[in-house]
Amino acid sequence: MNEPRRSRKAQSSAKPHPAPSVPLLPSIRGGAWVAVDTNILVYANQRTSLECVSFLERCASGEIRGVVPAPMVAELVHALMLIEARENTGSNAPIPPGPCRSVPTWSAA
Secondary structure, eight states, rough: OOOOOOOOHHHSSSOOOOOOOOOOOGOOOOOEEEOOOHHHHHHTTHHHHHHHHHHHHHHEEEEEEEOOOOOHHHHHHHHHHHHHHHHHOOOOOOOOOOOSSOOOOOOOO
16 A cells, blocks of 8 residues: 655655665676666776676677667767767866857758
């Protein structure tokens, strides 16, 4: 049934739930379907995690069925673009979004 609503004070003082336990990539069983997060792709691309590289190799061989959701693809392109911009500028500073250089105009034809 419905649980009684708690007051805002009670909600704010409630202890946060612990994060769910996430299995390590090597422990994913063969044949499993998994959604591949952007971080795994970036860490493998940059060779900062051999665990991510091995995981993607398992996906490429067909041992694991890795699926990259469309939003992850967009996020990956953005992340790699920022990495490239930082490499080209030699700066680790965050790159703030800039204003549009021009505003497109639409003409009625």
